[in-house]
Amino acid sequence: MSHASTGLFISFEGIDGAGKSTHIDMLAKAFDAAGRRVVLTREPGGTPLAEKLRTLVLNDAMDPLSESLLMFAARRDHLRQVIEPALARGEVVLCDRFTDATFAYQGHGRGFDLAVLGQLERWVQAREQGGLRQPDLTLWFDLPAAVAAERLAGARLPDRFESQPQAFFERVSAGYAARAQAEPARFVRIDANQPRERVAAIVRDAFQRRGWLPPA
Ligand SMILES: Nc1ncnc2c1ncn2[C@@H]1O[C@H](COP(=O)(O)OP(=O)(O)O)[C@@H](O)[C@H]1O
């Protein structure tokens, strides 16, 4: 099936250090080579307002409700300014994190009320034509928290989430597992505890088998 004229919304999830950034860049090049226009973006962020909110939420201490509201405020702006217009133009949107991250980090990691997050999701992602905007596909890079911590050690300065203890990331991983179990058709779980080239091949295959990238 060809999706050349249909927008594609792909999100990338996993605990910090799981390898998302590494493979988003690879995929962007693959879509570009296939003649698709690609929008590379991230959450929280992706618009001038949402990037300001990102700076606040990643650096200032706050309670989990404030944190969740800021994540969804940033998401609302990002959807309206960037994601929906790009999808309407038939482009490929590659988004480093989306709502599953809020359920995993604020919900499971910080212990915030999942029902409230569900309500925010329904408000923020409601589409004019009805239904909810969700990614067409979510790649979940699953990596044990201890391995992610090893990879990140020395790689970059930790932000407010990256400096959390391992137990926090174990809860975040359980949160991703729960989201994946609830929506198996949207999720692809990738065993990220393998060499880069192996992970890259699995990622590419997920797109080729859907006809979204040409065979190698
Ligand atoms: N398969 C892999 N094996 C070993 N190290 C990796 C692998 N994939 C990525 N890395 C390294 O691990 C670190 C975290 O990767 P990154 O892509 O930044 O993760 P994320 O974007 O999910 O936080 C980087 O230093 C990266 O080079």
Ligand SMILES: Cc1cn([C@H]2C[C@H](O)[C@@H](COP(=O)(O)OP(=O)(O)O)O2)c(=O)[nH]c1=O
């Ligand atoms: C989108 C999102 C991110 N986060 C957190 C996860 C990350 O620790 C942090 C920033 O994500 P990310 O962009 O992956 O950071 P980096 O580029 O440094 O890898 O924000 C939430 O807690 N909730 C959310 O809804």
